[in-house]
Amino acid sequence: MARAKGRTMNALTRIGGFGLALAVLFGVSYVVGTTIGPSRDSDGQAGASGQEASAGGGGAAGGVDGVTGGIGGLAISAGGYTLAxxxxxxxxxxxxxxxxxxxxxxxxxxxxxxxxxDADLHLIVVRRDLTGYQHLHPTRDAAGTWSVPLQLAAPGVYRVFADFIPRSSRTGSAVTLGADLTASGDLRPVALPPDSRTAMTAGGYTVTLGGQADTREAATLRFAVARNxxxxxSLERYLGAFGHxxxxxxxxxAYLHVHPNSAGTAGTAGPVGTAGPVGSAGPVGAVAPAGSVRTASSGASAAADSGSALSFATRFPSAGSYRLFLDFKHEGQVRTAEFTMTVMADGTAHLATPTGTSPPAHTH
Structure with a gap:
């Protein structure tokens, strides 16, 4: 009887000790949890803060600023705005x-x-393997619904980016929201093309990419357009600029906001990086190649001499592969030149300077 009573007391002692250990563990967990707080990526503001925390973008409205690097498009909601x-x-x-x-x-x-x-909103559509790129300009009705004709050539999951500047923004920063759009069918993914310094487009155009990509500071990218x-x-103005x-x-x-190298518009940029005439009074963020000459204010085109190059500035947030889409207009038709650029782990990717080009007018 005494032995049974001793065994019972030992068991109760062990159970009591285990319960005490659990209490201590839960107490420590509570203190740690309340000290660290919830993950920013899981709270209700993930679009406004979680997106920028993960990719380095930001601004008061989720758009461009010099601290966070100007990344957008990773969330359907950001900065108080939602893409529906x-x-x-x-x-x-x-x-x-x-x-x-x-x-x-x-x-x-x-x-x-x-x-x-020349637009209240720019809509970019691209498949998740970075094929099927389209740059569209929808129209809006009085109730706030945007609409645009859209045709998808192949099955897959596409990303739709809405890029705009709300009038209520105190900073004038662009907001980029993103949502997926699925086209059912037999998906056949396309591998990303290797890095290239030149791109061919229909009509016999060759575009040469030069400059330097750097994750540590603003990178300047230059593009020279040739035909045959x-x-x-004689590049023509498209949406108020020579190039986008x-x-x-x-x-x-991740959608990088591209800062145009411009005169008189330092620190400003529209939804899409653009290039246009230096010192012109065109749209905010529009810049031009060095040596460009603007036509009369009523004209639809502007000319640049043979020693010029379209110039843009951006900051690459990380090592990795990037796809670049340059829109330009010539002889009444818009063309798109596509490039792949790989930024190395040391933060740089050096590119050959296009032959016959001059340095950009400004470097941000």
């Missing part, structure tokens, strides 16, 4: 009207925007 697409799936090979709204913090459609580069071996000296540049990171499709 009308549909999440799309047919292949058939043109239909794609609709969406930009919602404010009150849940209502935003109807006031700051016009940049001869420099193109979009840069996307492979993997998460």
């Amino acid at each position: 697409p009308g549909e999440l799936s799309w047919p292949v090979g058939r043109s239909r009207t794609y609709t969406f709204r930009i919602l404010g913090t009150d849940g209502r459609p935003v109807t006031e925007f700051t016009r940049a580069h 071996g001869q420099p193109v000296t 540049l979009v840069v996307l990171r492979q993997g998460d499709l």
Whole structure:
């Protein structure tokens, strides 16, 4: 009887000790949890803070600023704004009207925007393997619904980027929101093309990329356009500028805000990086190649001499592969030149300077 009582007391002692250990463990967990707080990526503001924390973007409205690097497009909601697409799936090979709204913090459609580069909003569509790039310009009705014809050539998951500047923004920073759009069918992914300093487009155009990519400071990228071996000296203004540049990171499709190298617009940039005449009074963020000559104010084009190059500045947030899409207009038609650029682990990717080009007018 005494032995049984001793065994019972030992068991109770062990159970009591175990319970005490659990209490201590839970107490420590509580203190650590309340000290560290919840993950920014999981709170209700993931679009505004979690996105920028993971990719280095930012600004008061989730757009451009010099501290966070100008990354966007990783979230459907950022800076108090939300992209609300009308549909999440799309047919292949058939043109239909794609609709969406930009919602404010009150849940209502935003109807006031700051016009940049001749548009209130730029819509970029690209498949997640960085093929099928389209740069579209939807129209908005009085109720705040945007619409644009859209045709997807192949099955896959596409990323839709809405790039805009809300009029309510106190900083004038661009906001880039992103949402996926699925086109059902037999998906056949395309490998990212290798790095190249030249890109060919329809019509016999060759575009040469030069400059230096660097994760540690702003990088200057220059593009020289030639046709049939001869420099193109009569690029036309497209959306108020000579060229538009979009840069996307492979993997998460982080959208880099590209700062144009401009005179008189330091520190400002529209939704899409652009190049236009130096010192011109065109759209905010528009710049030009060095040596360019602007036509009369009523004209639709501007000329640049053969020693000029379109010039842009951005900051690459990390090592990795990036896809660059340069839109330019010549003889009434918009062309897109595509490049792959790999930024090395040491933070740099050196590119050959296009022959016959001069340095950019400004470097940010």
